[in-house]
Amino acid sequence: MNSPFATVSTFPDNVQDELAHVLLRSVGAERPPYELTPEEAADVAASIPEAERGEFATDEEVRAMWAKHGR
Structure with a gap:
């Protein structure tokens, strides 16, 4: 049985990128940087x-x- 990472690594780059963005958004890692006053x-x-x-x-x-x- 393949790991999810092995399976995803077979996807086209643009699909892998989108999946990475979805994952990062779901954990709150893709927030815009804080802008200092x-x-x-x-x-x-x-x-x-x-x-x-x-x-x-x-x-x-x-x-x-x-x-x-x-x-």
Whole structure:
């Protein structure tokens, strides 16, 4: 008995592609990428040099962030 993958590998490429898209959509893997707001992009840009300098949030700052945002 052939595996499903062996069977699908005999299908034309375009059919294999469509089946792959269906599978990925069914598990939520084909979502459009998240687009940063201008404010978020500015925050990310500012954080890169901070990280390069070793400037990271303290444990207390992280706890406060989680408390504020419900985690």
